[in-house]
Amino acid sequence: LARCAVPVAVILLVTTWPWSVQDHSHWSSVEWVPFTKYRRPGDWIANIGLFVPFGAAYGWGGGGGRRVRTAVLVGVGCSLAVELLQVFMHGRAPTTADVIANGVGTWAGARWASA
DSSP, rough: GGGHHHHHHHHHHHHHHHBBOOOOOGGOOOOOTTTTTTOOOOHHHHHHHHHHHHHHHHHHHHHHHHHHHHHHHHHHHHHHHHHHTTBBBTTTBBBBHHHHHHHHHHHHHHHHHHH
């Protein structure tokens, strides 16, 4: 789906800037249990908002619930890939809460666009 290219590019830019990929991992910085560390509410809202355009681009054109489910699966997959990349970056904090928020954002965008 070519219409998803721009939202994915924006997601990659926003979630990996500054590009400081290292040759070693930082698994100890992963927040495995969601919402266990203090996070600003704005972070949650920003993560949801970041993935709404992706969900809308994927869900555009109808298709109902099946299209929405597929969009959410792909969005969560993209989010997991970003969080995995962040494990190898300094200054980034990969969290399961981000994956949840990104899935919610994808769902909201796809639900709106497929209606």
